[in-house]
Amino acid sequence: MRLKNVAMLKMAALHARAFESVRLAPLYDTLTTRVFPELHNDRMALKLAEKDNQLRWADFETCTPTIDLPLRKAR
Secondary structure (H helix, E strand, O other): OOOOOOOOOEEEEOOOOOOOOEEEEOOOOOOOOOHHHHOOOOOOOEEEEEEEOOOOOOHHHHHOOOOOHHHHHHH
């Protein structure tokens, strides 16, 4: 994945000696640049729900099945 930031979620119980699961993180490095006035036309490098601008909650909801996250937990 050249030029992409990727993060892994490693889940383990407290004091466990092994991970219960390891999977790709749903998002990584998503700090917004909207707070900087000179970057008002800037867009995200990676798209979410086929969008790189003006994300809404519904855009995040569409991704929950991809990461096997129940919608109630996402909310």
